[in-house]
Amino acid sequence: MFDFVDSADRAEEKGFYDQAYVGRRQESCAKQTVESVLPIWDLPDRPENRIVLEQLGDLSGKKVLLLGNGESLKELLFLTMDPAHLVYSDLSTHALMNICDRFELDQFQNQLTFAAIDAHDIPFSSNTFDVIYGFAMVHHLPDLDRFLVSVNRALKPGGYTVFMDDAYAPIWHYSKQTWLKPLMKLSHKKTGISPEDYRFSMSGGFREVDLGKKIRRAGGEPWFVRAAFFNYLFYRGAEKLLPQRLNRMLRKETISKAVRVLDRWLCKLPLLRRNQIRLIWGFTKRP
Template identity: 25%
Template sequence: MAGKETSAPQDPAPNPHATAEQIEAAWRDPKLANVLYHDWEAGTYDEKWSISYDERCITYATDRFRAVAGEESWPYPRAMELGSGTGFFLLNLMQGGVIKQGSVTDLSPGMVQVALRNAENLGLDVDGRVADAERIPYDDDTFDLVIGHAVLHHIPDVPAAFREVLRVLKPGGRFVFAGEPTKIGDSYARRLGQLTWWLTTNVTKLGPLRSWRRPQSELDESSRAAALEAVVDLHTFDPSDLERVARDAGGTDVRAVTEELSAALFGWPVRTFEAAVPQEKLGLRWKLFAYRAWQRLSWLDERVLSKAVPRNLFYNVLITGKKAA
């Protein structure tokens, strides 16, 4: 039966301070875990991941889109971001001229709230809904483009989500998902992150470096939230398997590419270090160093390593395809 976009009841309010009982229940319910974890992170998510809505991230987003989907049909009249978080991918693609009108959807009310606030601050034409990716609350044939960034690995039933994406796309419409972890890439990234966290939080216990240690209450809260990552991060992907899932759901012209090998080996320790120390200790020089080093390594990955290294060794997989016209 065709899906129906109805006048749904008011979206639930964000819950950034989950109780111990809710967290215990979340260990048995991946969707609840995603809501609690991302509501907790919504207010600081952009800062944590160095997300901005300026030329730096506009270029990053449009380059990711172009790498897998090319530049046909820009701008797309209406697009939806699935699992939008704070709106990073959609809002920067809109500023980059890829999309004219957008809709943000996320299972987390806190993330939808922040994404809409970001869109308003940027003066962009965006609406939003709290939505389950396995039951998208929009009519058939609604969107010219459906996008997502780092969302598929949070969805319990990825094949169902792809079927829903294709349902709400117009005939000939395109989907683009980026920022998904490969099986091998996730393995080395997690190990690097865990080692960096352990080293940083222990070294900053030493007397001369104590000013570089975040308050214990903040570290404890970060550890508690990080523990939920074992529940919210449900999948890693082999590029060929992900292509097969999209085709089985009815996608055509399906294509996956991968990126970030040396950039990921550098980036994950850097991001973990930044999360473990007080933000005021890291000034503009640090941010410029980290960003420029990542840029150079990304160039190395794209221009050199991608021609010599199997695609499943890279950290990120991006996938695109279309709904049959």
């Protein structure tokens, strides 16, 4: 039904995710519709999701490439936006097969391709895509410059990208390196962490100035939006350290609304605005 394009191997990262995904096959479960993922875009602990969706804009008639999408479900909603074609890709073939197992996708067989590819070397012709997207995946790549050149080549002139990763936030970075370090180790032991996630987390995140320079060298015009300080820390701590029952309770509407309001108020302060942790970013390819 779908075309699985093979990829070069980034052994350490691919091995970690293949091992994680291969045990999660759900062939016997009833398949979901793509519309069922809509609530994920409005999760109380993920304010960056809504910003990402707004930055994507209208996808109708566009060729869209999803990079490093793993088992992320929310992006299947893009199929309801009438793109000309959507390529759903990841380094791990097992992740792609799991998505096929879980969702009813027959009606999209002329619009959808699954591809197991390495984002460093996008295996499509130059000037192919109107939109290239990646959510929490760019920090997994060991060669950012090579990636940006590959993405810019695959974009059509005037095409654009939307990515989401963590920004360099001095308060958060200092805390992870000092007084929070024992808790970080405990949370990583409890929930697991990929090799690249760990290295990126401890390095501190992306800085807009540095990232912007790399984007311009690759041929793009960058943009950046930050989101979430207290909201991120509150729910990240709950997810990593608290029992599931208490964690679920903290996501009830009354509590999550109060957390969002407090986060917005705190981020009016210049110091905390500079320390927002989520970075929604991208670039437009110059003509």
